[in-house]
Amino acid sequence: MSQTLLAGTVVAASSLLFLASPDVAAQAASPGTTPPAPAAPTAVLAPGGLSPAPPVVAPGPQADASREQDEIFAQLRDAARKNDADKAAALAARLPGYAIPSYVDYYRLKPRLRDASNEEILDFLKRYEGSAIADRLRNDWLLELGRKRDWVNFDRELPLFVKKDDYQVKCYALLSRAAKGQNVAAEARVLLDNPPLYGEACAALVNQLVQSGQFTNNDLLAQLRLAGEMHATGPSRRTALLLGASDSRAAQAVDLPAVAMARGIGSTRADHEIYLVALGRMARTSLKLATVALNKNASKLSAEERAIGWANIALAASLTLAPEAYDDWKKAEGAPLTWNQLEWKTRIALRRGDWKTVRSTIEAMPAPQHDEPVWTYWLGRALQAEGRREDGQALFRRIADQNSFYGQLAMEELGMQISIPPSAAPPTPAELAQVATNPGFKRALKFFSMRMRFEGTREWNWALNGFTERQLLAAAEFARQNDILDRMLSTSERTRTEFDYTQRFPAPHNDILHPTAQGLGLDQAWVYGLIRQESRFVTDAQSGVGASGLMQVMPSTGKWVAEKIGLTDYGHGMLSDIRTNIVLGTNYLNMVLNNAEGSQVLATAAYNAGPGRARTWRGLLTAPMEGAVFVESIPFEETRTYVRNVMSNATNYAALFDKRPQSLKARLGTITPRGGGIGLP
Numbered sequence: 001m002s003q004t005l006l007a008g009t010v011v012a013a014s015s016l017l018f019l020a021s022p023d024v025a026a027q028a029a030s031p032g033t034t035p036p037a038p039a040a041p042t043a044v045l046a047p048g049g050l051s052p053a054p055p056v057v058a059p060g061p062q063a064d065a066s067r068e069q070d071e072i073f074a075q076l077r078d079a080a081r082k083n084d085a086d087k088a089a090a091l092a093a094r095l096p097g098y099a100i101p102s103y104v105d106y107y108r109l110k111p112r113l114r115d116a117s118n119e120e121i122l123d124f125l126k127r128y129e130g131s132a133i134a135d136r137l138r139n140d141w142l143l144e145l146g147r148k149r150d151w152v153n154f155d156r157e158l159p160l161f162v163k164k165d166d167y168q169v170k171c172y173a174l175l176s177r178a179a180k181g182q183n184v185a186a187e188a189r190v191l192l193d194n195p196p197l198y199g200e201a202c203a204a205l206v207n208q209l210v211q212s213g214q215f216t217n218n219d220l221l222a223q224l225r226l227a228g229e230m231h232a233t234g235p236s237r238r239t240a241l242l243l244g245a246s247d248s249r250a251a252q253a254v255d256l257p258a259v260a261m262a263r264g265i266g267s268t269r270a271d272h273e274i275y276l277v278a279l280g281r282m283a284r285t286s287l288k289l290a291t292v293a294l295n296k297n298a299s300k301l302s303a304e305e306r307a308i309g310w311a312n313i314a315l316a317a318s319l320t321l322a323p324e325a326y327d328d329w330k331k332a333e334g335a336p337l338t339w340n341q342l343e344w345k346t347r348i349a350l351r352r353g354d355w356k357t358v359r360s361t362i363e364a365m366p367a368p369q370h371d372e373p374v375w376t377y378w379l380g381r382a383l384q385a386e387g388r389r390e391d392g393q394a395l396f397r398r399i400a401d402q403n404s405f406y407g408q409l410a411m412e413e414l415g416m417q418i419s420i421p422p423s424a425a426p427p428t429p430a431e432l433a434q435v436a437t438n439p440g441f442k443r444a445l446k447f448f449s450m451r452m453r454f455e456g457t458r459e460w461n462w463a464l465n466g467f468t469e470r471q472l473l474a475a476a477e478f479a480r481q482n483d484i485l486d487r488m489l490s491t492s493e494r495t496r497t498e499f500d501y502t503q504r505f506p507a508p509h510n511d512i513l514h515p516t517a518q519g520l521g522l523d524q525a526w527v528y529g530l531i532r533q534e535s536r537f538v539t540d541a542q543s544g545v546g547a548s549g550l551m552q553v554m555p556s557t558g559k560w561v562a563e564k565i566g567l568t569d570y571g572h573g574m575l576s577d578i579r580t581n582i583v584l585g586t587n588y589l590n591m592v593l594n595n596a597e598g599s600q601v602l603a604t605a606a607y608n609a610g611p612g613r614a615r616t617w618r619g620l621l622t623a624p625m626e627g628a629v630f631v632e633s634i635p636f637e638e639t640r641t642y643v644r645n646v647m648s649n650a651t652n653y654a655a656l657f658d659k660r661p662q663s664l665k666a667r668l669g670t671i672t673p674r675g676g677g678i679g680l681p
Helices: 003-019 061-081 085-093 101-112 118-127 132-148 151-160 167-179 185-191 199-211 217-229 233-242 247-255 257-262 269-283 287-300 303-319 325-331 339-352 355-363 373-385 389-399 405-413 429-436 439-449 453-463 469-481 485-492 510-520 524-535 555-564 572-576 578-595 600-609 611-619 627-632 637-658 664-668
Strands: 044-046 049-051
Touching: 061 085, 061 101, 085 101, 101 118, 101 132, 118 132, 132 151, 132 167, 132 199, 132 453, 151 167, 167 185, 167 199, 185 199, 199 217, 199 233, 217 233, 217 247, 217 269, 217 303, 233 247, 233 269, 247 257, 247 269, 257 269, 269 287, 269 303, 287 303, 303 325, 303 339, 325 339, 339 355, 339 373, 339 627, 355 373, 373 389, 373 405, 389 405, 405 637, 405 664, 429 469, 439 453, 453 485, 469 485, 510 524, 510 578, 524 578, 524 600, 524 637, 555 572, 555 578, 572 578, 578 600, 578 611, 600 611, 600 627, 600 637, 627 637, 627 664, 637 664
Parallel strands: none
Antiparallel strands: none
């Protein structure tokens, strides 16, 4: 461990002891914010170890009754999710006059939706017309109507569905039209890009399009290829049967590629595609074996099939940043590429500085793909590299107004830096009062108080429909006053002409974070940028893998860091304490930063994916690489998105804190080939 790291951790440990205090209500907020509401009593660190939580005043009978009703409601929600209609009915009967009657009625109806009459469902939709939960029930009903092939009612209800965000409802919508003889093949080719999500609806759509002659064998081969790439065994089986091939061999190609390859390539075009799927799956385990197998059977394959085989291998090589990936993509010339393959061919070309391939591959992407900000930016860079400066600048102008990673980079290509726009006038008392009386926000606050964040977020977002810029700013301020900071920043992000960047980039708990970060020598803007991405400032955030709190610290990491900094009396339950979470998280961040020799890009990637993976990605470099190219070619999609957002956030925070323009490019810097590093968990 380096001396710098040791010095930093000693400062942080002493800071933690110094900061220990049960007065959570006194936590400082960022300039211009109101202090957060008092948190629930919790144990806090003190010089002698844990101090007891302050005494709790016993609630009165009314509070007890309300809490009991909330507990029954939580049980009702759970029963509905398990489709236990009898239990849901019994629990709903115990909630007359509950604070959120629409959800009681929804959870009573949802488990028996298949048997409920149309009249009962329509009655619910009429009673709660215009509400979030009515749209949720309409979504559920559309799925049921599609399953029953009740196209009369489906077609009537579909235009009334507001969210229009359900993948299977979209498939049923095309299936309804196809059943009437309409040609929907072109729309289906765009929609059917995610086999793991197909379910009954999309599988039925594929089957209908094949039966009606709208889908050809080439469409099915593309679906088989996509299912194999995404490890979707069920869709692979179904597609193989539609091609007249063996569904068991298709399943083996996905799940047991070595077995499928050992059986040979077969004689039909479908058999060949199944073999090529197995080849691609095998390449994820052994590039060498897959390459040998393709070369061995090359003479039995057509030129296009060989190209598809190389594309499958090239994708696997790209996902490990293997040096042979670039040459493999060259061998794949002429293959029909999936969206994922097009993206990775572009990323590998970026790493090689092959701007001609970057341009041609992006231009070959379907319109919805190449219009994304990421590919708009890189196409602009490719055009500039080829001497077409004006064409490149035109592309940068398309996205430069977007306050995001690639929008910020585009701004810099246009000669601008990232600065904070002038703040709008704060919401007036009248504007805030109007928001406070909104029934949707009232329901959201009730759900948040019960830690039902999914329902609370749905109600909050629904209430924002049709809001003006001023109303959005008022709603964001209302969220701040109620200490729901994730809703504050997401609401404020919706504005396009009036801005308040203290809402978009809040800095709560600064009395804890500032001295801790300062003692470690950490860039406070970067730490806040990371917290914003990790938890959106939800203090009790819990990830699916067990990470906790503002900085989403894993239990094992928390224990390891606590030992390293000499934090005695540490227990896993303390991760939910704000002070403890920030101190452990910042110490760990400092460790990975030192291990990355000061690169915020590498340290951010390490914080998300683990230091070992970040070291591996860096170790594959043979020469210095532009930071933006390194970020774009991070193999894990989650980590790639995470690093983009953290670095963009940090740039905005720096502009806000320092009150001067910033450069994202300078913050990204250049990533150099691997140096030394200490072992971290």
